[in-house]
Amino acid sequence: MKKFRDMEEDTGPIKNKLGVLTYKTDSEENAHIVVDGTICETCPHHLCISGCPVRCFNFFEIDGKPTMVFQYEDCVECGTCDIMCDQGAVSWNFPRGSFGVAYEEG
């Protein structure tokens, strides 16, 4: 199992693109997606990282322990992670009304 497969990737280019987007971010306890990182520790593929168009998923080493860090704030609510995760780690809902990404072009 390749554990830290995404650690060397420069995520700067994709994160820079998100700078042009407008978000109304809900508080963390109301995050619309919750990821159970303990399940990710043994995931054989981390296809969430492959699929997510805005790189909300990062599998980091924190204090010597591989840890899935999920940033709901950058989410564009496409639903891809809920499809790619077959391990049951992703609980997916739409944000509460008016919260989340707001496209101006679409």
Added chain:
Amino acid sequence: MTDFDAIVVGAGVGGSSAAIKLAQMGKQVLLLDRGQPIGSKNLSGGVLWGNDLAEILPNWQDEAPIERFVLNKKVGFLSEKDATVIDMHFNDWNSRPYNGSIVLRAKFDEWLANQAKEAGVTVLDGITVDQLLLEADKVVGIQSSNDTVKAPVTIIMDGANSRLTLKAGLRKEKNMSESKSKFMLGLKDVLALDHDKIEQRFALTGRQGVAGEFVLGNIPSNVKAGGFFYTNYDSISIGVVVHLDSLSPEDRTYRILEMFKSHPYIERLIQDGEGIANLKEYGAKLIPEAGYNMMPKLYGDGFLVGGDAAGFVFSNGLVIQGMNYAIKSGILAAEATSQALDKSDPTKTSLKLYQKLLENSYVLKDLKKFKDVTKMTKNKNLFKVYPGAINDGFKHAMTEKGEPKQRLYKTLLQSFKQRGAGMFTLLKDGLRGGTKL
């Protein structure tokens, strides 16, 4: 006691069309959307094909915020560095009713929801519908946080990522991870480019526009993806659609978009629009691709399902259409709802009419006829062999090498063979896939 005759969940083009049609038939309608303003959650590649909206809004092509009308369509195969593109100019597309309207959904859908308001629909934005309201197994309305609203019929138009059909168990799959082979992800940049430059570059005048769609043979992994670009008035929508079941752990969907943009042929077309300073927007959206094979229950006691939520997308590898199917299904849902209301029978017995209307329209006729098209659109050779072979073949035939020339078919066959597709593979793919087109 009900609050409205009908509730429509989701103000995309399908939901708003359903609401407008119902209002035009004298019904009291509530249209709900989670975006604020309406349109801010909506995204698509960019072309609304056809003229279905004329049935409810005869002058929509004059009044709606449309970026450009497609006059020129390009369909092509990209290999590592080369491109072979069929360039289509159909003169009829230059006049009303226009065949293809390039739109940006945040603006277009807000306008359409305003048309619903003007038609008498109660439109509420910023409302996420949590679930359907059930009484004795019948849908009697919706629930949003602590509020409930009741109506005899609820029309579910909550999009490709339809949580309502999922929660209510109307889909074939119990959870989304079972439907990896049924969805593509679309990712799109909107790049600022001055309208003069667009018109010069593509030889356009006024509101003429270009739609380009490509098979991507330039992605160095097992990914199956297509690319597209559409000229807006003063920007270009450029994106990719990725088959989710073709992704490997090493892939990144957002990198596939950058690989498409940096192909030498595409790079020329978006010149002066690339770079973060010109990025107006970036976004992504699921696209249901399995059509007929992924349809949820389309009707039942007190509800109907349409648009992307019902999987109403037509895709054959070179063409992806969803908005026209959504609009048509919305209008038909409104007709079935209206008749059921007039009979005071909002049960599946009356609402079954929706299925019948769909079957008699191009919506289900197309999806049924092309239900096996994924045999071709998911054929690995379409992405990994043919784009390279086509480009190699034409390149050899067109390049002057100062050597005796060979007949074109021989050159092409050789290229296919070199890329790994001999006569037998070609025949097999042709029979299996070509006839499904």
